[in-house]
Structures are given as C-alpha cells and as structure tokens.
Amino acid sequence: MSGEKSLMSRFGESDFFYSFKRSPVTLVSFAVVLLLILLAVFADLVAPTNPFDVGSLNLMNGFTPPMQPNAFTGEVFFLGTDDQGRDLLSAIIFGLRVSLFVGLTAVAFAMLLGVSLGLWAGYRGGWVDSLIMRAADIQVTFPSILIAMLIFGIARGLLPPSMRDELAISVLIISIGLSEWVPFARTVRGTTLVEKEKEYVQAARLIGLGSGQIMLRHILPNVLSPVLVIATITLALAIIAEATLSFLGVGAPPTEPSLGTLIRIGQDFLFSGEWWILIFPAATLLALALSVNLLGDWLRDTLNPRLK
C-alpha cells in the first residue's frame, strides 16, 4: 500500500473488488439495486406521469392492459394502468421510493441505536451490560415483524386520529427500526469487549481521555466492519417488513403508497383478470429483496466469513 497510488486504484487491486468482479450473481444484484435506487431517487424525472396528480388521471384509461392501446382513448401504457387509470410504471417508481426510503432510514435508525447500545454495553460492562443484553435476549424471542406491528399499533393508539396518516411513515420507520436493533448491538458489544483490552485503548485511557471520546474516536472505527454486513442483511428484512405492514393495511398511508400497498390494491383485481396490477409491483419487490439479500450474503462471505 504505497502512498502514491490513488484510492481508486488501490480499491481496484483489492481482494474485495476482485471477488466482486468474479461473482456474476453479485454483479447482477448490484446492478439491480443500483438501478432501483436511481429510479427511486430520480422518480420525478424518470416516471412518465405523476401518479399523485389527480388532475392528470383519466378514468377512461382505467384497466388498460400493458403495451396495448386503451379501447377508448387509444393511449398506450408500458405496464398498463390500475382501476383509476393511473400509469402503473409511475406508481411503481414512486412506490419504490417510499419502500426504499422507509427501509434505508429504518436500518439507519436501528444501526444508530444498536451500535450505541452495543458500544456502551461492551465498554461499561457491569449492570449496563446486563440490562441491555437481557433486553436484547428477551426481544429476540419474539419475531421482529410482530414487534414492529405492536409498536405500530401502540403508536396509532397514542396519536390523535387526525395525525395518524400524516405521521404513518415516521411511525413505520421507528417501529421497524426498534424491531431490528438487536443484531447490531450484539455484534458491536462482542467486538468492543475484545477491542477494549487492547493496548491502544489503554494508551488512550492513560493520556486521560474521557470514556465517551475513547468509545467514539478509538473503539468505534474498529468495530464497524461487521456492522456493514448486518446493515445490508437488515435492509432486506426492513424492506420486506415495510411491504408486509403496508400490505396488511397498517403501514404506508393511501396517500403515499409503497410497493406493499400497490400489491394489496392489485390483489383486489386478481379475480377479475387484471393480473398486471398485482404482478408488476410484486416482481419489483421480489427483485429488490432478492438482490439486496444476495449482496448481503456476498458481503458476509467476503468481509467476515466468521459471521456465517
């Protein structure tokens, strides 16, 4: 690792990048995830229409099958339209944005919470450690989707009815985040226990640094690499959790439909033969969840074989 080489070329020669190049499955999943993220970020530019602009909807366009001209207006929609004549492709792109936003922020929240608690538990030890780890033990005996549903239900009960739809997305993020913090905390605590015995931490303590500074500036950077792996795997879980809650009708509000909401709407039209309203959002969700899962598996095997 000579200092003259740029960061890019060092990355290009690393084992990490080599194993990435050599795995076609990983390349494809990375491309899919990247494409979906770009679609979601630039939804306003990419989507043919704005699905929330009620004025632009034409009820005559309702139930247009994909790639076929509508019987009344003659308009063609790439993926067809739903019952209200909304372009399905646009609805999916905007739904993708909601799904990814909720998934990513929920994971960020879970990560922040889990890493801080794990760091604190590992460094302080004693009753702090016992308390946090017992809480984690109890929480993992319950499936996280159940915990997310309960927190969502309680939050709905605490909020006045007028604010429920408005805050639904934030409540969703918090409940999914709170249900996924345990793996972060456990891993970080484990590595912290090892790191805090090392000489550099003792040295930091000797020169009189406070424990907050030691935890954040010295230990934290050394415990982060498994966190990345867990974050990727948790992202897949969070996306599925959000889709599930929205599908059950207790997640994203009707004004901000996510992929799960679109699938729930599509299910209603399955029996009347309008299969595309269901299948295209479902395929998008599957592609997203599967690619993130595969990326997570590859990251785990490459960065930290021990976690397997």
Add this chain to the structure above:
Amino acid sequence: MLLIIFRRLGQSIFVLFLVAFVSFMMFRYVGNPVDNLLGQEATVEQRDALIEALGLNDPLHEQYFGFVVRALQFDFGNSYRGALPVADMILERLPATLELALVSAILAMLVGTLLGIYTAIRRDGFLANFIMSSSLIGVSLPTFLIGVLLIWLFSVELGWLPSFGRGETVQVGFWSTGLLTVSGLKSLVLPAITLGLYQMTLIMRLVRAEMLEILRQDFIRFARARGLSERVVYFGHALKNTLVPVITVAGLQLGAIVAFAIITETVFQWPGVGLMFINAVFFVDIPVMSAYLLLVGTLFVVINLIVDLLYLAIDPRIRDGQLKRQNS
C-alpha cells in the same frame, strides 16, 4: 441440574410478568378506556362511576395486580368495537389459528426433513441443486407474496382450490374444526403451504448441512464397511444424529409460525386470532391488542422454556457446560 431448571423457570416467570406489564400499560394508558366505553355524551357522574368501577383511581401496583389476576382467569375486558368480551372472541377464533399453525408446522418438518436428506445425499445432482437455488428465492419472498402468488396460480388461473375462508367447519364441543370436511381440507391447503414454506426451507437447509457434516464422520464409514445398506446408513445412522438441532429449531419456529399466521390469515381471510389482531391494530382496539400480546407472549415463553429444557435433557454437553460456568 435442578438449580439450572429453577433458574430457567424463574427467568421465564420474570419475562411473563414483563409481558403482562407491557400489555397492562397498553390497556391502561394507550387510548382512553373511559371515553371508549362511554362515548361523547356521558355526564361527569357517569364518568366518575365508571372510573370507580374500573378501579382506575386505585394505586398503580394494585391495578397491575388486578390485571394479572383477571388475565389468569381469562378475563381481558371487552373489545372497543362491538363490546364483546375479548376472551370469547379469542376462544371462538383460536381453533382456526391452531389448526393452521399445526398443519403448516407438520408439513414444514416432514417435507423439509425429506428434502434436506435428499439434497444431502444427491449433493451434486441436478434436482438437488435446483431445490437448493430455488430455496434461496423462497427465503427472499415475503410470506404475503407467496400467498398472493399461490392464489393467483391455484385459485384464479387453475381454479383448483378456494382462495379465502375455512370452508365448512364441524363443531366438536367448543372446537370448530375444518379438518373433517372436504371443503375445509381444500381451504387449508394454500394457507398451510404459505405459512409453512419459510420454515420448510429453513429446516431443509439445516438438515442438509447437518447430514453433510455427519456423513463425513467415521462411524458412517464403518457402517458402510460393515456392509449395511444405504438406506440403513442414511436413515438409521445419519438421520438420527441430525435430529437434535432440527427439533430445537422447529420448536423455536413454532412461535414464528404463530406470528406469521397474522399475515397468512389476512391474505386468505382465515378467521383466526391473527386476523383479529390485525383488525385490532387497524381500528386501535386496545383490549384486543393487549390480550393478543399476553397470549402470544405466554406461548413464546412456554415454547422457549420447553425447548431449553429439552435441550438440557438431550445434550449432555450443554448440561455440563452450564454447570461449569456456575461453579467457576
């Protein structure tokens, strides 16, 4: 040994009280029981009478104690919607959920174990590889999507199986069963597959990994050298040794099956407790939510306790390990 069992028991009871405390706090502080029971037009006297009758003026620990005692007598108060006793609602719907959960658990264990053995024996076969790679998709597919896709294929396109409800049920005492009628059994097929698929792939992968590990060991080689048939080696010697972890995981997954029953029941409009819970979340029906939490929490704690104790009884290594930790 006895000490470990007592400690484990104490832990479970503590967790149970914790679960009860959370459901009590929900019951007491989320939403307003008085407003929900009386409505807008009640007079102040009526409100005070109800507050007194519900014991909401008592000290908190007495209220909590009362809540636990009433829960032990299976009294969870009345639902905010429809004002039915929650206990009756649960009793009416519990058979549906338990039948669904049991059938999917058995399905998952049987098919999962068989597929696991097959993929381990034919490790490089085409079919085994195909099963392994499709199981990855099975793990990534959310439960509700599996259900919806099954409905699309088998109910809408092929028209073979019903897409919702339990079909005809037969009343056996207080238990209404769908297992005795043709339409009941037909209605059970798709929900049971939906609910069991994830657990099935999990058990399959576990059995496969354990089998591969054990097939490498010396006693298998000796069994082959003794001239035993392949079938005896696989099923008599190898399979037996894979069962401890499989039973553990299957036991723990029983809890997950109950939780995921919420999703399956919603997809198939299956009239069980899961559907009741999700409706309660939607309409903020706090007594139903709190009773459900208490019920499922108890179930989980009991399952975990049984699995742990079984593990202690079956595997001497864990028993000794725990003893050593305690003595040091």
